[in-house]
Amino acid sequence: MKFGETFKEYLHGDQEWFLDKVSHVEYKRLKKVLKSCRRCKALHEGNNTIDQTDGEQQQNPTFSRFCQCQSCPVCDQMFFTELMREATDIAGCFSSRVRHLLHLHVPRGMQRYVLRLRQCFKNDQQALVEEGLMLIEYITMNAIAIRKILKKYDKVHSSANGKNFKSKLRAEHLELLQSPWLIELGALSLNFKGSDDSEAFIQFSGSFSCNLDEMEPVMTLMLPHSIKLEYNLKCAICLEIVFNPYALSCGHLFCKSCACSAASVMIFQGLKASSPDSKCPICREVRVLLRYTHIYICTYVFYVIIFCFFCHMQAGVYANAVHMLELDLLIKKRHKDYWKERAIAERAEMVKQSKEYWESQTKYVVGY
Secondary structure (H helix, E strand, O other), rough: OHHHHHHHHOOOOOOHHHHHHOOOOOOHHHHHHHHHHHHHHHHHHHHHHOOHHHHHHHHOHHHHHHOOOOHHHHHHHHHHHHHHHHHHHHHHHEEEEEEEEHHHOOOOOOHHHHHHHHOOOOOOOOHHHHHHHHHHHHHHHHHHHHHHHHHHHHHOOOOOHHHHHHHHHHHOOOOOHOOHHHHHHHHHHHHHHOOOHHHHHHHHOOOOOOOOOOOOEEEEEEHHHHEEEEEEOOOOOOOOOOOEEOOOOOOOOEEEHHHHHHOOOOOOOOOHHOOOOOOOOOOEEEEOOOOOOOOOOOOOHHHHHHHHHHHHOOEEOOOOOEEOOOHHHHHEEEEEHHHHHOOOOOOOHHHHHHHHHHHHHHHHHHHO
């Protein structure tokens, strides 16, 4: 079965109620853009006249003009603009859904007590697992759709523009399968492993596997068509398994203490206290362009929203770091001694830094 038919079945299958509410790749419409492209028609005509003489080909100016170029401006404007918008919407929808799911599993503050009280009357684990399965399929199917349509673009136009666009998605942190929220979802599925023998629980934890005992600790995600993705769980600074991990806006994982050290802030201050000019220790990226699908709400708040937009534009890679709570819980379960040792060491360093900080503040105020 071709992927177009598979994707159509997915869109109109059991999850149609969910997909109607969220963004997804308009695979059929993008294929129509490629088919209606004048460049495609010229190539088709060229295939039919392949046995013509060189003189006959020179008499056809349309064919000569199109066969020398590697892109079509009209097609590119519709195709890549639409695909960029869809990738942005999908990434935003996925991150918000996963964030909500994780808050239900690892609640904080008063929400923890409310959910504990609710669990006495109703167990939401089954619904949580089913939504996790739905989100894994949602992100993988859309990621494969983007990969397929870009490959088709390059094949039709005999160019590398689709490959270059994929690199652009990666540079702007919109590559769906490299999202830190997918790692968090994988950690959630592994934390559920063995808690229930039902089919949904087994399927949820079956897509991911994790090996923390090797020299290179990795989390593995198996996708359809034998596609295998690996996520490195080693901190690039301390060269140990990430402890109390944070994912920077550029996508790289670090221990909280290591990230704070790289950003020249103290552990108790947190990553949000870092300077906007602080760079990622791996990619040296300073700022990340944050995209907003809905910049306007109504006329009288226009200036407020534009102001907020530019404020976020100036945020560094540390300001919007993601705290990987599920991954930390997974490491705590699988390596209890290591986690406890690192927790004691981080606590001691935090107390030491806090003491030095307040002593310096006291000297500044008092004068001695």
